[in-house]
Amino acid sequence: MYPWLIPDWQALSQSAVAGRLGHAWLLLGEAGLGKEQLAERLARLHLCHHPQQGEPCGHCHACQLADKGNHPDLCIIPGDSKTIGVDAVRELGSRLQRSAQLGHGKVVIIPDAERMTEAAANALLKTLEEPAGDSLLLLIASQISRLLPTIRSRCHKHVCHIPPEPVTLNWLAEQGHPATQAQVRICQGAPLRVLDYLAQQxxxxxxxxxxxxxxxxxxxxxxxxxxxxxxxxxxxxxxxxxxxxxxxxxxxxxxxxxxxxxxxxxxxxxxxxxxxxxxxxxxxxxxxxxxxxxxxxxxxxxxxxxxxxxxxxxx
Missing domain, CATH: 1.20.272.10 (Zinc Finger, Delta Prime; domain 3)
Known part of the structure; x- marks a missing residue:
């Protein structure tokens, strides 16, 4: 886990252990913070057969399938298209209505949820209003204003914050990519964005x-x-x-x-x-x-x- 996300994970994990996870979360924060890592870890915890102290065990059949990227009850919308259409969201809703194949609920992760078209957002709204069984929807967004207010109101929200500049600079140096203060500021302090900026020269x-x-x-x-x-x-x-x-x-x-x-x-x-x-x-x-x-x-x-x-x- 990225070091700046550890406090975020601890807060989300505590909610899960306390039974306050609910059925939908909106993970917010600047692009380049690694919010996808949080969502995937939370999905694994939800699907794990033997969670231990707020962490997925890493050994059960569900964890092994998740490690290989082929857990049948975990669906992640691809992040390589400019928009998310209504058909993709309707298919998610249909999948959530089916019984979990491994019996520990189902999870859907939607990266860059602001990519949804208006029709897609309305289709998702129906799923949020009538959640199916032990399902968990994890929406990731960097621009909350581009999401329908009705979607925002039906999700628990967690905001990930930009780490202090020294944290970002130290982490980049540890990765073998020393950066300047100017480069960090140009990328609005988001460590992964700085890393991409440096990689692309x-x-x-x-x-x-x-x-x-x-x-x-x-x-x-x-x-x-x-x-x-x-x-x-x-x-x-x-x-x-x-x-x-x-x-x-x-x-x-x-x-x-x-x-x-x-x-x-x-x-x-x-x-x-x-x-x-x-x-x-x-x-x-x-x-x-x-x-x-x-x-x-x-x-x-x-x-x-x-x-x-x-x-x-x-x-």
Missing amino acids: QDKARQDLLGGFVQLSQEPTRITALCSLLGQETQTRLHWLQLLLCDALKTQAGCGHQQLAMPDLAGLSHALAEGHSSERLLDAEQRLVSLKEACQPGQLSNPTIHLMNWLSQWL
Whole structure:
């Protein structure tokens, strides 16, 4: 178990031992915290034939099947598609209605539950309203606002918090991936997100994108190339832009380098702060927040138009 999740696991395990687990949980927190690990551990505890002090025994037939990834009463929705459709959710409901093959209940895990379409969410709502037998639904989400209020109200909720920066930095160093404070902040403190950032060597992409943005006012012909860069991994790159604009506003307010989200790019923040008014930076940042929301996966058929509009307004 990831070290920062141990307190979360202890709280969930205690609920299970006390018989307060209920039939549905919503595990919340930033992407990159490893909430899936919590859900899988809780599923194993629920299905285990001989749990010991709030832990799955690891030796019974149910635990052995779970270790091999083929427990017949455990279903995990794949996380590789942009959306979760109504047919997939209806199939889950049908599976939950059947008798448990090993006699210790059934568990469904839905990673990134905010991917559900409206029809899928309504279908899940019916399952939540009429839970079948000893079933347990575990929904994992990073953006609770994108879930129906009726779904949120029918689930117990557990929020996983970002670990302190030293915890993240020490863990990454132990994994052989030393990181900087700036890299941790760029990834909003989520350790697994930092690990992915380092593995993909994204520092250069970030520096190129943000350097090009700062130069855009002097070289407007860069706009097409910059828009193309934003079209790749859009949410991540819009987040970098937002951090840069916020750092420029912090610089104007007199904040030091260590108070910036990206102290390694303080020169770019300083250039924006000197070249543009606070009103312009704030307006661009607020429009960027709306743009990020509009460009969520599955929201727009052609986000490039919206990206170009934002860049054109900045010019």
